[in-house]
Amino acid sequence: MQRPNGGPRDLTPPKLLKATPENMTRNFNAKSIRLEFDEYYKLQNPYQEISISPAMEKQPEYKTDKKNLVINFKDSLLKNTTYVINFGKAIADVNESNVLKNFTYVFSTGTHIDSLSISGSVINSITQAKEKDATVMLFPLKQDSLLFGKKKPAIFATTDSAGNFSLNNLREDTYRIYALKEASADKIYNDDQELIGFLKTPIKVDKDTSAVQLKLFKQTAEKFRLLSQKRFDPDGKITFVFNKPVQKPSLKIIYPAAFDNQKIVQISNTKDTALLFMRNMDFDSLRVALYDNNKPLDSASFIKGRKEAFTHNITFKYNINRDNKLRPGSDLIVTANFPLDSYNTSLISLKEDSVELNNLTFEKDTTNANAFIIRNRYRAKSKYELVLNEGAVTDIYGGKNKRQGIRFEGDKTENYSILTLKVTVPDATKQYVVEILNEQKNVMRSDVITKSTSLVYKNYLTGKYNLRVIYDDNKNGRWDSGNVRLKTYPENIYPGDKEITLRPNWDAEETLDIPKEVVTP
Template sequence: MLNKRVTFLAAIFCLFGLTLIIFGCANRQLPQGGPRDHDPPKLLKATPPNETRFFKAKVIQLDFDEFFKLTNTYTEITMSPAPAKTPDYKIKNKSLIITLKDSLEKNTTYVINFGKAIADVNESNLLKNFTYVFSTGAHIDSLSLSGKVINTVTGEREKEATVMLFTLKQDSTNFGKKRPTIFTTTDTAGNFSLNNLHPDTYRLYALKEKTPNKIYDKDDELIAFNTKDIHLTKDTENIQLKLFQQTPTKLRIDKKFDLDGKILFTFNKQLNNPSVKVTYPPGYDEQKIVDISKTKDTAIVFMKKMDFDSIRFAFFDNNKPLDTIYLRKGKKESFTRTLGFLYNTSNDKLRPNTDILIKANFPIDSFEPALINLKEDSTDISNFTVTKDTTDARVLRLNYRWHQVSNYTLILNADAVTDIYGDKNRRNLKRFTVDKPENYSLLTLTTTVPDTGKQYIVELLTDRGVKLRSDVITKNTSIIYKNYINGKYKVRVIYDANKNGKWDSGNVKQRIQPENIWVNETIITLRPNWDQVTPIVIPKEPVTP
């Protein structure tokens, strides 16, 4: 009997032990990593120390608290004044070894700016705007320049912009050609500070690049500059630099022959009233169709006849000759085209009291009304009309008295539409409803101008900055926007100094600033069934430094 009890207890303990093992294994987890490292490398020690006077060393060692890497070493790291021979930068464990290869000037403050060159190995956290300063004499230059960088068009502060400083002598030979030796990067609030400067006359710039090289050398880059030279004798604060995209002085036209036969021209700047003419072969100009973009910086040309091996286009702006472009193709070269359509609906909803627009990807030659069907719910509709749009050769306009609660189906049966090349469409179907009137509102801006002798351009924008409409005003007035969809909007005002009805950018070489822009910080919210009246008091135009 005792042996049975011992055996039973042993079995119980074994089962209990097995349960602990199973549940212990089930709850066992892999070691979890700590929080993500957001800190850049930190300098622990510099040899010789930072801000050393009577500097005589040939090698500088910077010890950091973690392993790091150098990126774009000879683009990001600069030494000012620049020595004839570039220093050598090498990583040894957690240290950066800088070997100076050139003799240094006497009684001079030197600044090594590392830009965005130093980052940790694991997370690539950047040590931005880190500098190492030393002097070969008893004095270290300590003057500073500080301020902020603002985007002229958006009115917002610009982060990650490069602020560059050139002496007057350097400016004439280096700007736009060589990287600056004195620079910094704006922080997340658009602020900048340049330190350890010596008394001199400077020119100050800011640059925003897509592919940074710290040289203003591309049309799409944003540039800012201080109009007046800065005679630096004391610390200077609150400098404001306004970034803008400069309009290129020389027109460049890019050309492209698409696989479907249309010819696309892209201008590197917006034109006022562009036009295109075919000058060769003779007789081909009459059968071209030109589609100029609303922004007037692109042109699509459709040629009805494609039996040419070369073609020549002349471009004009306000009837003034601009340029001539040649294109070549094989006479028997074939193109692949598929006739397709887009519609003026948003999320399959049509704006109330509007026609539905059927936009083809090629100019329309003709259409068969009998092959265009419209269904309201499941019922065929016959009392609608389809006409060609008078302003766009690619658009058909369908007019019907829409009903609010109905579901519509528009059917373009096969061969309903024929383009200028003789191509016909495949069967195309579009379903949509008519949006509710209460989703649209009336907005009135009661606008007050600071000076009736000047001209202003009032622009209505979406909250994302997309321009919807612009109006030129010279006096206090009310601007009315009917049937604008409920949502959030902003107002931007251009101080139209030359009264030409558009914003004019500046010119760096000519030291001309762009026309000033004011962006109202107040967001306008349009709500259902509500007529919104918003006062807009345009402030006095600021004086650009």
């Protein structure tokens, strides 16, 4: 015997049973609307989610009455006008919060109901995938500069699970169209972290318009600023987060100036984050200037107690894959979470198949102050055990590690493949960036090309890979975003038309015919 499981989960949003007056009513003259649903519902943020087009000076009053929603108008209605009430995500069921999406109530105070429409789809510029739950917005051209980025739209729709949208019951007019993917759901583009898409050319609606495609992108901030908090991390380092990538970033200690030669700076691969470590922490304040290609961008000040203590627990990472295997022909790289001052080789033990190895070579990693390299002839299928005994490693603060270690295996060359990619370009006067991505959609390698050529990818782990091509219009070797204010589009991306499977110990050959770039008007 067991308790009943409650049945399948409810995935159905509330359904409209009756509207008084009826939806699509002409010669509308009522002071209120009553909507009856088939279940109890909750009304979420009505004054944020619900919009009325054309807008009213006085907001209506929304009242819930069991399974009914009553809308009381507080403003007079214009004559011979079609009104569209868009409920956004305001209506959801009580138990599972299933939202009644793209629900509209339409009426006209005259004999005619506007019936023009715009439909299309929204995609992500980077992934080329359709975007669900994006908001597609219309602003009449004469109001665009006054409303976009300042107030939520009166005309909008949400894309479905296939990334498609439809804006209906539009009056004849000329509009600007945008797509927005945001976390706040206020339907206002006011954050560079939000995804935005648009068409440069206004849409003149005098007939039904279809096949409109909007490409979402994250706009690169126009003005540089630091996003990080002005304080030390608990371990004593300072993390700088930029609001956009910097081409050639550098940091300089401008106070106390004598401490500038005590700093260690690490810049992320994306060039939008910097870590600052200080060898000497004997100061009570610090002022740091940030530069791009030796040009000053910003500065920040930090205050700490001269005797303030920080926690330095040394941990390590290793260049082994998720199966605890070391790539053939590679040396073992040990990377700490702090810059290292020294390591004691007598306290470091490496065993191969339970036998202690004595002829190891240790080197500091000249490209990373946090790492050192253990060189050895690592053999396929051999099992290794590395032990870093207590005190084997000392960081720049004088801290020492606790006993740590790792077990790993030398990987077999048979688990790797060689891919030769024959690339054909459509226009030799233009530049392209070919990228290969793994199953996690991480970019494994990028190649800039200007002519048809062959690219060889050696020693790639067996698995599935995808290709994509950036149409590098400004020839800077990377993808560039667009700008909604300047009405510039992001650079186009061709996602590739097939998945490549690399098999063990296999020399594969594939072709990539880059199509001619399709330019959005």
